[in-house]
Each structure stands twice: as structure tokens, then as C-alpha cells.
Amino acid sequence: xxxxxxxxxxxxxxxxxxxxxxxxxxxxxxxxxxxxxxxxxxxxxxxxxxxxxxxxxxxxxxxxxxxxxxxxxxxxxxxxxxxxxxxxxxxxxxxxxxxxxxxxxxxxxxxxxxxxxxxxxxxxxxxxxxxxxxxxxxxxxxxxxxxxxxxxxxxxxxxxxxxxxxxxxxxxxxxxxxxxxxxxxxxxxxxxxxxxxxxxxxxxxxxxxxxxxxxxxxxxxxxxxxxxxxxxxxxxxxxxxxxxxxxxxxxxxxxxxxxxxxxxxxxxxxxxxxxxxxxxxxxxxxxxxxxxxxxxxxxxxxxxxxxxxxxxxxxxxxxxxxxxxxxxxxxxxxxxxxxxxxxxxxxxxxxxxxxxxxxxxxxxxxxxxxxxxxxxxxxxxxxxxxxxxxxxxxxxxxxxxxxxxxxxxxxxxxxxxxxxxxxxxxxxxxxxxxxxxxxxxxxxxxxxxxxxxxxxxxxxxxxxxxxxxxxxxxxxxxxxxxxxxxxxxxxxxxxxxxxxxxxxxxxxxxxxxxxxxxxxxxxxxxxxxxxxxxxxxxxxxxxxxxxxxxxxxxxxxxxxxxxxxxxxxxxxxxxxxxxxxxxxxxxxxxxxxxxxxxxxxxxxxxxxxxxxxxxxxxxxxxxx
Numbered sequence: 001x002x003x004x005x006x007x008x009x010x011x012x013x014x015x016x017x018x019x020x021x022x023x024x025x026x027x028x029x030x031x032x033x034x035x036x037x038x039x040x041x042x043x044x045x046x047x048x049x050x051x052x053x054x055x056x057x058x059x060x061x062x063x064x065x066x067x068x069x070x071x072x073x074x075x076x077x078x079x080x081x082x083x084x085x086x087x088x089x090x091x092x093x094x095x096x097x098x099x100x101x102x103x104x105x106x107x108x109x110x111x112x113x114x115x116x117x118x119x120x121x122x123x124x125x126x127x128x129x130x131x132x133x134x135x136x137x138x139x140x141x142x143x144x145x146x147x148x149x150x151x152x153x154x155x156x157x158x159x160x161x162x163x164x165x166x167x168x169x170x171x172x173x174x175x176x177x178x179x180x181x182x183x184x185x186x187x188x189x190x191x192x193x194x195x196x197x198x199x200x201x202x203x204x205x206x207x208x209x210x211x212x213x214x215x216x217x218x219x220x221x222x223x224x225x226x227x228x229x230x231x232x233x234x235x236x237x238x239x240x241x242x243x244x245x246x247x248x249x250x251x252x253x254x255x256x257x258x259x260x261x262x263x264x265x266x267x268x269x270x271x272x273x274x275x276x277x278x279x280x281x282x283x284x285x286x287x288x289x290x291x292x293x294x295x296x297x298x299x300x301x302x303x304x305x306x307x308x309x310x311x312x313x314x315x316x317x318x319x320x321x322x323x324x325x326x327x328x329x330x331x332x333x334x335x336x337x338x339x340x341x342x343x344x345x346x347x348x349x350x351x352x353x354x355x356x357x358x359x360x361x362x363x364x365x366x367x368x369x370x371x372x373x374x375x376x377x378x379x380x381x382x383x384x385x386x387x388x389x390x391x392x393x394x395x396x397x398x399x400x401x402x403x404x405x406x407x408x409x410x411x412x413x414x415x416x417x418x419x420x421x422x423x424x425x426x427x428x429x430x431x432x433x434x435x436x437x438x439x440x441x442x443x444x445x446x447x448x449x450x451x452x453x454x455x456x457x458x459x460x461x462x463x464x465x466x467x468x469x470x471x472x473x474x475x476x477x478x479x480x481x482x483x484x485x486x487x488x489x490x491x492x493x494x495x496x497x498x499x500x501x502x503x504x505x506x507x508x509x510x511x512x513x514x515x516x517x518x519x520x521x522x523x524x525x526x527x528x529x530x531x532x533x534x535x536x537x538x539x540x541x542x543x544x545x546x547x548x549x550x551x552x553x554x555x556x557x558x559x560x561x562x563x564x565x566x567x568x569x570x571x572x573x574x575x576x577x578x579x580x581x582x583x584x585x586x587x588x589x590x591x592x593x594x595x596x597x598x599x600x601x602x603x604x605x606x607x608x609x610x611x612x613x614x615x616x617x618x619x620x621x622x623x624x
Contacts, residue, residue: 001049001052001053001057001059001078002059002061004045004046004048004049004052005045005049005059005061005076005078005129006059006061007041007042007045008042008045008046008049008086008090008125008129009042009076009122009125009126009129011038011039011041011042011045012038012039012042012118012119012121012122012125013118013119013122014038015034015035015037015038015039015114015115015118016035016038016114016115016116016117016118016119016122017115018034019031019034019035019111019112019114019115019118020111020112020115020119023110023111023112023114023115024111026111028110031110031111031114032101032110032114034114035097035114035115035117035118036094036097036098036101038118039090039093039094039097039118039121040090040094040097042090042121042125043087043090043091043094046083046086046087046090046091047087049078049083049086050083050087053078053080053083056077056078056079056080056195057077057078057079058075058076058077058078058131058195059075059076059077059078060073060074060075061073061074061075061076062074064134064135065134069190070186070192071192072132072133072134072135072192073132074135075130075131075132075135076129076130076131077129077130077131077194077195078129080479080480081258081261081262081326081480082128082129084326084330084479084480085128085258085329086125086128086129088250088330088333089121089124089125089128089250089251089333090121090125092249092250092333092334092337092455093117093121093246093250093251095337095341095451095454095455096117096242096245096246096249096250096337096341096451097114097117097242098447098451099242099245099341099344099447099448099451100113100114100117100240100242101445101447102444102445102446102447102448103240103241103242103344103348103445103448104240104242105445107240109153112153113150113153113240116146116149116150116153117150117242117243117246119142119146120142120143120146120147120150120246120251120252121251122142123138123139123141123142123143123145123146124139124142124143124250124251124252124255125139126138126139126142127139127140127142127143127255127258128258130194131193131194131195132192132193132194133182133185133192133194133197134182134192136194136259137178137179137182140175140178140219140223140255141175143223143251143252143255144167144168144171144172144175144223144252145168147164147167147168147171147236147247147252148164148165148167148168149164150164150239150240150243150246150247151163151164151167151235151236151238151239151243151247152164152165152238152239153239153240153243154238154239154240157238159238160238160239162235163232163235163236163237163238163239164238164239166231166232166235167232167233167235167236170222170229170231170232171222171223171229171232172222173218173222173229174218174219174220174221174222174223174229174256175219175222175223177215177216177218177219178215178216178218178219178220178222178259179219180215181212181215181216181219184212184215185197185212188204188208188212189203194262194263197263197266198263198265198266199265201265201266201267201269202269206269206270209266209267209269209270209273210270210272210273212266212267213263213266213267213270213272213273213276214272214273214276216259216260216263216267217260217273217276217277217280219256219259220255220256220257220259220260220314221256221280222256223252223253223255223256223259224253224254224255224256224257224310224314225253225284225306225307225310226256226280226281226284226307226310226311226314227280227283227284227287227311228547230284230287230288230307230544230547231544231547231548231551233248233253233303233306233307234291234300234303234304234307234544236248236303237297237299237300237303241299241340241341241343241344241347241348242341242344244299244302244303244340244344245336245337245340245341245344248302248303248306248336248337248340249306249332249333249334249336249337249340250333250337253306253310254310254313254329254332254333256310256314257310257313257314257317257325257329258329260277260314260317261317261322261325261326264317264320264322268320274318274319274320275318275406276318277314277315277317277318278314278315278317278318278319278399278406278407278410279318279406279410280311280314280318281310281311281312281313281314281315281316281317281318282311282315282410282413282414282417283311283413284307284308284310284311284314285308285309285311285312285315285413285414285417286308286311286413286416286417286420287307287308287311287545288304288305288306288307288308288309288311288417289304289305289308289416289417289420289421289424290420290541290545291304291307291541291542291544291545292304292305292308292420292421292424293420293423293424293427293541294534294538294541294542295356295424295542296355296356296357296542297354297355297356298343298346298347298354298355298356298359298428298432299340299343299347299354301356301424301428302336302339302340302343304544305336305339305380305421305424305425306336308417308421309328309332309336309380311417312325312328312392312395312414312417313325313328313329313332313395315395315399315410315414316328316394316395316398316399319395319398319399319401319402319407319410320398320402321394321395321398321399322480323394323480324391324394324395324397324398325395326480327390327391327394328391328392328394328395330391330462331379331387331388331390331391331459331462332388332391334379334387334455334458334459334462335375335376335379335380335386335387335388335455335459335462336376336380337455338372338373338375338376338379338452338455338456338459339373339376339377339380341448341451341452341455342369342372342373342376342452343373344448345366345369345444345448345449345452346359346362346366346369346373346432348442348444348448349362349365349366349369349441349442349443349444350440350441350442351440351442356428356431356432357431359431359432360431360432360433360434360435360436361433361434361435361436362432362433362441363433363434365441366433366441368449368452368453369449369452370433371456372449372452372453372455372456373429373432373433373452374429375456375457375459375460376455376456376459377425377426377428377429378460379459379460379462380421380425381421381422381425381426381507381510381511382418382421382422382503382504382506382507383422383504383507383508383511384500384504384507386459386460386462387458387459387460387461387462388459388462389503389504389507390462391462392418392503393499393500393503395414396411396414396415396418396499396503397491397495397496397499397500399411399414400491400495400499401490401491401495415502415503415506418503418506418507418510419506419507419509419510420510421510422506422507422508422509422510422511422514423510423511423513423514424514425510425514426510426511426514426515426518427514427517427518429514430514430515430518430519431518434518434519435520
């Protein structure tokens, strides 16, 4: 097992390092083959580790940080949660790497691109497999840096560079809170081992655990783009489409959910933390769904969809249904990667056109992409019997089972988000693939279409890995139950069937509304709508509830005003002026004293006499 785990990390690290150091001197095909082989080699090792797994195991690879009683070795922890995450990440990222070979065929800097992809996968695997919090934080910051570099890959365009910086700075806010929480954990528990910390929560007052949980939640908000730190994710679409699929499906945005699931044994005893996680998730799910309703940019629809679906996962964790949240995380990785890669096929075929209102009629011209995208759309909308239906339904059932006014309200908010999700999903399908055809379609490399098929199959049948779908009754629940603490209540069989029926009805209702609204819209009407200036609620949702404007008013403008005052009034008006006047005074005094150096003996004798008189006067004064 130690060999498997070491290779899972070392292969992507080796591939990324080689491409970074010597990739520019290698042929393009060799750079691509090296990157893809590294990730698929890691997947093979993950599959072998899955086959050989018997019980949770800690593997020590090397010493790292050690000072007095503080230790944080390079130790990996393999349990059902980290194991299924590792298999999923390596598989999905392997498909994305192969897809990127076709998508980026005409782009420059292949060595830099594939080196960053490999390093991104390495950092995410470190985060997942870390046995202690400092090592997890190393992977946490690693995915943040790689996302910054990949989002701004086309950095010559100022918009792309700005989007990368925005992602990096926004996530740093949550990372700072998370870092404080890590330091506090060592002060409280005298260890940084995650498994040991999870077992010692009962030793601390509930208030302390609550404060600690809120710090960790702030970190999760940043990485997983939860309200209020969600503004960076839509702008992250500036990167290449394979990067969008990598960030939104299998890696970075799921890190926050994984963190809260991993630490759930510690925080489950703090009701305030669990309620805060659930509220954050429900509000985020609703926020993302409403914003996606009116987006025109193809990838921004999927970006807001990711925000919403990650919110569902956080809602599941907050309801104590860690297994259901993990189940949705796995299924979401398949169908969201499928949707992004399908969107990339469409965008590339239309010469990088991303406006939904300027698309249409691609069902016949791109049949493979259409049917694969339809599978992903069905999963996202939660149509039965797709994996997305079972995973989303499991979360809603867990929330309903909690009962009470709070979770009853969150259940209603989750249902509303599900209805909106179904509507905007099929709005997107009708606008892209329905109606009259686009005038010209470029032929994509075949590998791009081929990568859609396994994801479509896994998205459609993903629900069967967790049947029955509710909580800990299915295979996934039994597998994760060995290490995860489930705090979710159970429903009776009749209540489960009722929730299933409601969820199915909501999804079908959204589909019907989308069909009625967009099923017969003509291409000319779409282009006319695209030219219209958005107003009212449409503008409000199109701009993400004006969250960026709000943050600019609350934080950026006051900061700019203070900085301008300190610069112009204090720095230039006080400090610079004072130093300039002091220098002028010293210069004037020096010029005055320099006049005594005239070369005349009488002046020197007079100066000597004056100085002697001054010294004698000072001594006489001292005597008095």
C-alpha cells in the first residue's frame, strides 16, 4: 500500500516537474504524453490501492516539520473517504488531460499548460490524502496557486490575468481563517493529526469547537465558492475549458466540501456549526441557481451551476448526511466534467463563440456531443433515474428528516433551487442544440468527443452505486460508514418515496417550463434578445446579485479612499514636505556656515575668539 500511495503522488509531481524544467525543449507530443501518462499511472495505482484496501491505514513517507513537541510528517491517511476521492480525481483528471490534448492543439506553451495541470492534480491529491492539517494546508495552497496560474493561462489578455488574481485573492480570505484554525488546533489538542483531533472533540467546550468550526467553514467558503466568497468562480471561466472542467468538477471547488466532511466527527457535536454549514449551502444553492437562469455566456451558466451544486453538498454536510454529500460530490464530478467538456466541444466548433443566443441547431451537426451533453443535463437537472437524481434526492431527504423550522425552511429552499436548476439546464440545452442551425461548424479532434462517453455513462448509472439512495443503506454508505460519523436522521420507507416523488416532479416541472419558454424560439429572436440591454431582475441576476458591486462599495472603495488619503495627505503632504523642508533648512544652514570659510585670517581669529568665549560662558554657567 505504501508504494501505491507514494506513486499516486509522485507520478503527477514528476510529470509536472519534467514538463516545467525541460518541456520547452521536448516535442509537443512528448509533453502531452508525459502529462497524460503521469495522471493515468496515478489512476492505476489508485485502482490497485482500492482493490487491496482492507482497513484505514496511515503511511509515513518522510519527516517534514518537527520542532519540540510539534510534528507534522509527510504522512498519508487512506480510508474509504480519501480512497473514493482519489480514484475519482485521478480518473476524471485523466480524461480531462486527454481532452486537453485535442482542445489545446492549436495553442502555444504546451509544456507550461500540462505542467500546471499535473501539479494541480498533485496538489489536490496531497490535500485528499494528508494525514495532518499542515500537509493538507500545503495541498490546499497548492491548488490555489495552480488555479491562479491556469485561470490566467492566457495572461496577455488583461481580463484573464485579472480573473486569475481575483480567484487567488478571494480564496486567500478563507485560507487565512483556515490557517488560524490549524494553529489553534495545535494549541488546543497538542497534535495536528486529523484522525486524533476528530477523536478529541469531547475534551473541548462546545463554544471552542464552534469557533473552530466557523474558522474551518470560512476556509471552505473560499475554496468551494460559497456565499459570500463566491464571486471568483464565474470569472474563472477566463481560463481554457479543460481548466474550467478541472476546477469545477473534480478538484478545487470540492476541497471545501471534503474538508468539512473530513472534520465532521469534530464539528458534528456543535449544532451551531452544522446549522451554519447547512444555511451556507442552502443559500448558495439558491443563489447559484437564480444567477444561472439568465446568463448568456455558455460557461458562466455552468459556473453558477457549480456554485449551486457545491451548495447542495454543503447542505448535506450541515444536515449530518456526509455520505449523501460525498455521493453527490462523486456523481457531480462525472456530469459536471461532462458538461464542461461538452461545452468546450461546442465552443471550439463555433470558433470560440460563447453567447447562448447566437447558438442553436447543433443537435444534427454534433450528434455525439448532443447526446452526451443531454446525459449530463439530465443528471444536473435531477431527472430520474440518473445519478444526479439519486444523489440530490438523498440530500433533500436528509434535510427533511432533520425536521424543525430551520431545516424545514432549508428543505423548501433546496426544492426551489432544484426547480430552477432543471429550468436553466434545459434552457441551455434548447438554446444550444435546438431550433435553427448555426451557419458554420468547425470539426473538432475526435478525442474530444470520445472523452465525453465514459463520463456520460458514469453520470447516468452513478446512482446505482448507492442504491437505495438514502443515507447509509447503500453500498457507498456501508463503505464510508467505517470511518465517517453520520448525524442524519432516517425516514420511513413511505416518507422516502414521497420525497423521491416530489424531487422527480420538481425536475420534470422545470423541464416542462423550459420547453414551453424556449422550445420554439427562433434564431432571429435569440439574436435580437442578445442585443437587448438587460434590465430589472434580469440585470440583477446577470450580475450575480451585484455582489461584486457590493464588495466594491463596502471594501474596495473605502480601502482606495484610505490609501489615497495616506498617500496624498500623509505621505506626500506631511512626510515628504517635512523631509524636503528639513533638507532645505540644513542646506541653507550649511551655506551660511560655509561663508566663514573665506580664507581671511581675521575672520578665523574672530571665530576662534567667539568659540572660546562660548565655551568659557558654558563652563561659567555650570559653576553657577
